[in-house]
Amino acid sequence: MNNRELSETFTLIANLLEIKGEVIYTTLAYRKAAESLLALAGDVNQLWKDEKLREIPGVGKSIAEKIDELLRTGKLAFLAKLEKEVPAGLAEWLQVSGLGPKKVSLIWKELGITTLQELAAAAKDGKLRTLPGMGEKSEAQILRGIESLSRRSGRIPIGRAWPLARQIIATLRKLPGVVAAEPAGSLRRMRSTVGDIDILVASRDSAQVMETFTMLPGVMEVRGKGETKSSIEFADGVRAQVWVHPPEKFGTALQYATGSKDHNVQLRQLALDKGLSLSEHSLAKTDGSGEVLCATEAEVYAALGLPWIPPELREGRGEVQAARAGTLPTLIEVKDIRADLHTHSTWSDGKLSMIDMARAAARRGIKVIAFTDHSLSLGMVGGLTIKGHAAQAAEIAAIQRELGDSILVLHATEVEIKADGSLDYPDEFLATLDLVLASLHTSLGQERDKVTKRLLQAVRNPHVDIIGHPTGRLIPDRPGADLDMDAILKAAAESGVALEINASPFRLDLEDVYARRAMEMGIPISINTDAHSEADLDMLPFGVAVGRRAWLTAEDVINTWPTEKLLDWLKRRGA
DNA sequence: GCCGTTTTCGGCCCGACTGTTTTCAGTCG
Numbered sequence: 001m002n003n004r005e006l007s008e009t010f011t012l013i014a015n016l017l018e019i020k021g022e023v024i025y026t027t028l029a030y031r032k033a034a035e036s037l038l039a040l041a042g043d044v045n046q047l048w049k050d051e052k053l054r055e056i057p058g059v060g061k062s063i064a065e066k067i068d069e070l071l072r073t074g075k076l077a078f079l080a081k082l083e084k085e086v087p088a089g090l091a092e093w094l095q096v097s098g099l100g101p102k103k104v105s106l107i108w109k110e111l112g113i114t115t116l117q118e119l120a121a122a123a124k125d126g127k128l129r130t131l132p133g134m135g136e137k138s139e140a141q142i143l144r145g146i147e148s149l150s151r152r153s154g155r156i157p158i159g160r161a162w163p164l165a166r167q168i169i170a171t172l173r174k175l176p177g178v179v180a181a182e183p184a185g186s187l188r189r190m191r192s193t194v195g196d197i198d199i200l201v202a203s204r205d206s207a208q209v210m211e212t213f214t215m216l217p218g219v220m221e222v223r224g225k226g227e228t229k230s231s232i233e234f235a236d237g238v239r240a241q242v243w244v245h246p247p248e249k250f251g252t253a254l255q256y257a258t259g260s261k262d263h264n265v266q267l268r269q270l271a272l273d274k275g276l277s278l279s280e281h282s283l284a285k286t287d288g289s290g291e292v293l294c295a296t297e298a299e300v301y302a303a304l305g306l307p308w309i310p311p312e313l314r315e316g317r318g319e320v321q322a323a324r325a326g327t328l329p330t331l332i333e334v335k336d337i338r339a340d341l342h343t344h345s346t347w348s349d350g351k352l353s354m355i356d357m358a359r360a361a362a363r364r365g366i367k368v369i370a371f372t373d374h375s376l377s378l379g380m381v382g383g384l385t386i387k388g389h390a391a392q393a394a395e396i397a398a399i400q401r402e403l404g405d406s407i408l409v410l411h412a413t414e415v416e417i418k419a420d421g422s423l424d425y426p427d428e429f430l431a432t433l434d435l436v437l438a439s440l441h442t443s444l445g446q447e448r449d450k451v452t453k454r455l456l457q458a459v460r461n462p463h464v465d466i467i468g469h470p471t472g473r474l475i476p477d478r479p480g481a482d483l484d485m486d487a488i489l490k491a492a493a494e495s496g497v498a499l500e501i502n503a504s505p506f507r508l509d510l511e512d513v514y515a516r517r518a519m520e521m522g523i524p525i526s527i528n529t530d531a532h533s534e535a536d537l538d539m540l541p542f543g544v545a546v547g548r549r550a551w552l553t554a555e556d557v558i559n560t561w562p563t564e565k566l567l568d569w570l571k572r573r574g575a
Numbered sequence: 576g577c578c579g580t581t582t583t584c585g586g587c588c589c590g591a592c593t594g595t596t597t598t599c600a601g602t603c604g
Contacts, residue, residue, distance in 0.1 A: 023576090024587090024588085025577085025586090025587060026576050026577095028576080028588085029576035029577055029587095030576075032576090032577080033576085033577090057577095058576085058577065058578095059577085060576060060577045060578080061576090061577090062576060062577090063576070063577085097602085098601095098603095099602085100601060100602045100603080101601090101602095102600080102601060102602085103601070133595065133596085133600070134594090134595080135594070135595060137593085137594060138594070138595085141594090196604090223603095224592055224593070224603090225592090226591065226592055227591090228590095228592095229590095229591060229604090231603090231604090241604075280589095280590080
């Protein structure tokens with residue numbers, strides 16, 4: 001079992017315990033452990049072998065024993081017993097909006113049904129309204145919830161959530177009386193996927209904001225509408241919330257709503273140490289002698305004796321300690337990027353010719369562009385033969401003369417790492433290119449050992465400069481190869497190859513936790529757009545955001561280096 | 576069930592909103 005599978009197992013346990021009616025803190029403990037497992041930067045199997053499971057936050061004696069049992073036997077007696085008491089199918093019901101553990105348990109026990117289909121039928125037949133505490137409205141809400149569930153497909157890629165959020169915010173900012181409107185939650189922290197869109201507004205006229213918000217075009221359902229908070233769902237299942245606070249409280253409110261939960265817990269603790277109680281509304285003195293209102297986040301952090309912490313760092317991964325110690329990194333910014341080392345042209349599956357692509361990149365301030373068209377075996381996208389490369393090289397020489405020094409064009413390749421681990425071109429040919437980026441696209445479902453060994457071959461090939469989108473994941477549908485990331489990082493540190501953060505919002509691969517470990521191990525990072533069109537070039541901020549979440553400074557990312565330094569690095573490699 | 580520079584016991588997530596209520600329970604973020 002890998003980190004994700006273990007995490008899902010503990011989430012299931014938490015859900016079943018909740019329906020069973022276990023004390024809330026027990027289920028919270030399982031959820032916390034599940035989250036930690038998912039966010040883990042290393043392989044849980046390695047921690048298990050090293051007997052270090054207890055070092056995972058939220059994993060104590062009991063959960064460590066359960067992980068041990070799962071990894072040894074693939075089964076868990078505790079879960080089997082639990083499933084005898086509570087049918088596992090009920091866990092799914094919790095995703096129906098309007099249904100919580102109490103109602104699930106009530107419906108199950110009173111009506112004796114366990115599947116989502118039976119639940120829908122019971123609601124349609126008017127059976128739910130016969131239960132205590134439930135009426136026609138609850139019944140209708142549950143029916144809508146089931147429909148909404150079939151519309152929704154899990155978490156929303158940030159590439160989809162962000163443009164929608166910008167639109168909503170722009171609309172709200174135009175309203176009279178609105179002083180500020182900002183994204184919050186995981187969207188503001190720039191997580192690669194978000195559960196929903198959270199927006200915070202500073203205004204004294206809450207009614208008008210709520211009116212506008214709930215009447216936005218495309219709204220399918222108003223899930224709630226109050227004075228301080230409203231919630232909507234769009235036709236495609238995306239949900240959005242807005243909170244309205246008076247301007248003088250906007251700082252504490254935005255800080256609170258941005259999270260993460262772990263970050264806020266640590267901040268509240270720090271506040272308590274200073275005799276302050278931090279809430280959504282204010283910083284109150286715990287002795288009751290008054291409260292401080294904060295209009296900006298900077299004031300909140302300053303009151304706690306901290307510099308403002310960028311939202312991307314607020315994951316409870318040491319940023320509060322770093323802020324206290326004055327050692328927060330100066331995070332990389334989009335404007336620091338001057339090279340795009342992974343792009344496609346019409347030589348393979350790109351939409352634009354090289355010169356059009358180079359010009360589009362130059363207009364965006366890019367000084368070096370590498371064309372990494374696909375290699376031979378990726379036939380369906382028109383991979384290049386070696387002969388084709390000769391023709392591409394000639395074209396590059398020609399367009400370089402035309403482009404002058406506005407942008408430097410590198411002749412490169414995205415060479416396929418084949419199922420057996422060999423590369424698609426011979427080493428002698430790779431040695432002739434300016435840059436070699438090697439990627440996995442096929443056979444991603446291989447066993448961990450096999451797929452890891454396969455990638456290791458590419459990591460150790462001296463001609464390979466960058467490993468493109470290392471796991472091959474696609475958000476939100478494909479989880480990516482089950483790599484032993486500890487082994488990959490170790491090998492990368494030895495070989496000096498760069499690992500890519502692919503900026504496509506549907507890849508964002510490496511993930512932040514691995515990128516951070518790579519940086520700590522001294523592995524160079526490369527942030528690239530993997531652009532197949534002009535619009536793709538504008539996805540760069542999503543890749544930079546992953547870098548910021550990984551605590552990267554500009555120096556850690558080869559795309560920020562002066563051209564001479566970058567070319568030197570490329571020359572030293574691949575010899 | 577986890578955790579600890581005040582605690583090995585007693586805190587942890589609390590406030591807004593909705594619906595079915597008749598003063599509150601359940602859900603949600």
